Amino acid sequence: MSRIGILGYGNLGRGVENAINLNDDLELCAIFTRRNPADLKVNSNTPVVSVKEIENWKDKIDVLILCGGSATDLPEQTPKYAKLFNVIDSFDTHARIPEHFKNVDSAAKEGGNIAIISIGWDPGLFSLNRLLGNVILPDGKDYTFWGKGVSQGHSDALRRIPGVKNAKQYTVPVQAALDAARSGKNPELTTRQKHTRECFVVLEDGADAKKVEEAIVTMPNYFADYDTTVNFISEEELIKNHSGIPHGGFVLRSGKTSDGTNHVIEYSLKLDSNPEFTSSVLVAYARAAHRLSKEGQSGCKTIFDIAPAYLSSKNGEELRATML
Amino acid sequence: MSRIGILGYGNLGRGVENAINLNDDLELCAIFTRRNPADLKVNSNTPVVSVKEIENWKDKIDVLILCGGSATDLPEQTPKYAKLFNVIDSFDTHARIPEHFKNVDSAAKEGGNIAIISIGWDPGLFSLNRLLGNVILPDGKDYTFWGKGVSQGHSDALRRIPGVKNAKQYTVPVQAALDAARSGKNPELTTRQKHTRECFVVLEDGADAKKVEEAIVTMPNYFADYDTTVNFISEEELIKNHSGIPHGGFVLRSGKTSDGTNHVIEYSLKLDSNPEFTSSVLVAYARAAHRLSKEGQSGCKTIFDIAPAYLSSKNGEELRATML
Numbered sequence: 001m002s003r004i005g006i007l008g009y010g011n012l013g014r015g016v017e018n019a020i021n022l023n024d025d026l027e028l029c030a031i032f033t034r035r036n037p038a039d040l041k042v043n044s045n046t047p048v049v050s051v052k053e054i055e056n057w058k059d060k061i062d063v064l065i066l067c068g069g070s071a072t073d074l075p076e077q078t079p080k081y082a083k084l085f086n087v088i089d090s091f092d093t094h095a096r097i098p099e100h101f102k103n104v105d106s107a108a109k110e111g112g113n114i115a116i117i118s119i120g121w122d123p124g125l126f127s128l129n130r131l132l133g134n135v136i137l138p139d140g141k142d143y144t145f146w147g148k149g150v151s152q153g154h155s156d157a158l159r160r161i162p163g164v165k166n167a168k169q170y171t172v173p174v175q176a177a178l179d180a181a182r183s184g185k186n187p188e189l190t191t192r193q194k195h196t197r198e199c200f201v202v203l204e205d206g207a208d209a210k211k212v213e214e215a216i217v218t219m220p221n222y223f224a225d226y227d228t229t230v231n232f233i234s235e236e237e238l239i240k241n242h243s244g245i246p247h248g249g250f251v252l253r254s255g256k257t258s259d260g261t262n263h264v265i266e267y268s269l270k271l272d273s274n275p276e277f278t279s280s281v282l283v284a285y286a287r288a289a290h291r292l293s294k295e296g297q298s299g300c301k302t303i304f305d306i307a308p309a310y311l312s313s314k315n316g317e318e319l320r321a322t323m324l
Numbered sequence: 325m326s327r328i329g330i331l332g333y334g335n336l337g338r339g340v341e342n343a344i345n346l347n348d349d350l351e352l353c354a355i356f357t358r359r360n361p362a363d364l365k366v367n368s369n370t371p372v373v374s375v376k377e378i379e380n381w382k383d384k385i386d387v388l389i390l391c392g393g394s395a396t397d398l399p400e401q402t403p404k405y406a407k408l409f410n411v412i413d414s415f416d417t418h419a420r421i422p423e424h425f426k427n428v429d430s431a432a433k434e435g436g437n438i439a440i441i442s443i444g445w446d447p448g449l450f451s452l453n454r455l456l457g458n459v460i461l462p463d464g465k466d467y468t469f470w471g472k473g474v475s476q477g478h479s480d481a482l483r484r485i486p487g488v489k490n491a492k493q494y495t496v497p498v499q500a501a502l503d504a505a506r507s508g509k510n511p512e513l514t515t516r517q518k519h520t521r522e523c524f525v526v527l528e529d530g531a532d533a534k535k536v537e538e539a540i541v542t543m544p545n546y547f548a549d550y551d552t553t554v555n556f557i558s559e560e561e562l563i564k565n566h567s568g569i570p571h572g573g574f575v576l577r578s579g580k581t582s583d584g585t586n587h588v589i590e591y592s593l594k595l596d597s598n599p600e601f602t603s604s605v606l607v608a609y610a611r612a613a614h615r616l617s618k619e620g621q622s623g624c625k626t627i628f629d630i631a632p633a634y635l636s637s638k639n640g641e642e643l644r645a646t647m648l
Contacts, residue, residue: 018582022462097648098641118648125456125589127648128632132449134647135608135635136601138346184594257600258342263593265449270508270588276581277460284459304633304643308452311459319628321422323458324442324451
């Protein structure tokens with residue numbers, strides 16, 4: 001049995017709470033929050049504890065799952081808590097992973113703990129498939145497509161535009177580009193060819209739709225390089241039809257092993273809820289963290305460093321008999 | 325640099341020879357054969373050596389890749405050579421893996437070597453995806469589809485029928501069943517619903533086509549439980565259109581994380597050459613075997629026991645910066 005703690009109770013924290021419930025060998029012992037614990041309504045009978053008291057739990061939990069955001073929470077929290085606990089996070093700012101790894105690694109070693117960072121599906125399962133594709137087909141090409149799904153970052157960008165009351169943005173992979181990647185012909189695909197962006201926007205009273213649309217489609221980094229569609233809808237419609245957080249995507253590796261002999265490896269996810277799925281991955285890697293720690297290992301790991309058997313509650317013999 | 329030896333020079337051995345060529349950190353040092361070495365024409369300048377002399381190579385190669393068959397070669401060869409070398413095999417008789425593991429494990433430990441068994445795509449990459457699917461979505465269902473591709477076992481079964489001169493059998497996944505598995509509704513699918521079998525048969529002169537067809541479609545285990553199509557063709561047509569060894573397939577895990585919240589994970593392969601792709605997987609795991617051995621580990625491992633980072637020639641820092 002592994003005793004788990006959660007820090008942060010947003011969509012991800014609720015997902016972890018739920019995922020632990022589906023795994024008999026994991027027990028949720030505490031939910032830590034920066035808010036007033038009395039104000040937090042959780043979905044289980046788990047004690048809600050102020051993060052100020054977290055040090056008292058050092059010997060009462062085996063792994064702390066960090067459910068904060070990558071922008072400001074995790075760069076501070078993961079190193080901080082890796083000194084006290086085995087920890088897992090879903091740090092997803094790809095460009096800053098090397099720096100985050102370094103900070104977390106020295107903290108985890110100092111504490112004699114295991115930290116597994118950047119767990120989820122991208123980074124995470126998609127990264128694993130990029131690595132496998134590259135080592136198996138060294139003479140080849142990678143393709144990653146995201147969606148159809150809600151991009152939180154792009155939805156936030158829409159909501160910052162003057163005149164926008166509320167908004168949701170879907171990233172949509174272009175079928176023709178996917179088919180080209182699958183063809184085995186290793187095409188070069190531009191940003192515009194691979195994805196389109198669909199925006200559903202609720203305007204403030206009296207806002208100028210034309211101006212808002214122009215501000216969206218020309219926004220650098222976020223929309224200017226894409227074919228972007230803007231749909232103006234009512235707040236009721238947004239709530240009714242666009243409240244979910246679905247996501248998914250595709251990782252392809254296309255390569256040849258000899259002249260004219262091509263192979264395509266494809267990995268895809270179709271997720272009704274991005275945070276619930278990410279949480280489920282975090283929970284499986286929490287099991288691995290506890291095991292590695294029991295073996296006496298310490299330091300920072302990523303999905304690349306974890307042998308898959310550590311993820312399962314079955315032992316090696318059972319795994320070989322049932323899944324190999 | 326890892327020094328590799330090959331034992332057995334059929335389709336798989338030739339594939340390994342080729343795959344090593346695509347990896348700068350691997351060097352093919354010897355091809356061992358049970359045949360007369362002088363009779364073997366290989367595609368590289370690699371020395372061809374009689375298997376009788378293999379013990380002399382104990383300190384000259386780091387990993388021996390066993391390219392024999394699962395029926396009779398590997399059950400004998402893998403334990404035998406695990407005493408002398410780090411070894412990899414593609415043992416694919418699922419039901420006998422636990423027994424094979426046990427034999428290889430004690431031999432490898434005796435020799436102080438690493439042995440990695442059942443490497444390829446099924447068992448192998450498909451097994452890895454079954455494990456990942458199960459740990460991430462414990463409340464779900466597995467689906468494995470094979471094809472479209474040539475089944476060697478079924479083609480052999482056809483050729484044993486009196487009146488059949490030559491034959492090729494394709495296993496074909498049924499699109500409707502694949503779509504049902506992808507739907508997230510977790511359907512129960514029967515053997516007949518999941519795959520059809522397409523046979524291309526060259527008759528002996530004077531053979532009775534009706535009788536041969538009847539013998540095929542009623543053959544227990546191989547064809548009786550499937551919708552089987554039999555096409556009689558000329559030997560020229562068989563050679564012209566059916567000489568390739570393509571294969572592939574799909575592993576799906578469909579499950580829910582809360583009521584009404586479903587997720588589908590899909591992994592698929594589309595391979596122009598089954599043996600060339602399998603060889604490429606073997607070669608990546610040979611790299612891992614050498615590394616594990618250098619760390620002082622020994623014993624038998626499967627794909628479940630190997631942390632992905634061991635498969636790549638890049639170090640952890642490079643992997644995190646480029647693929648995570």
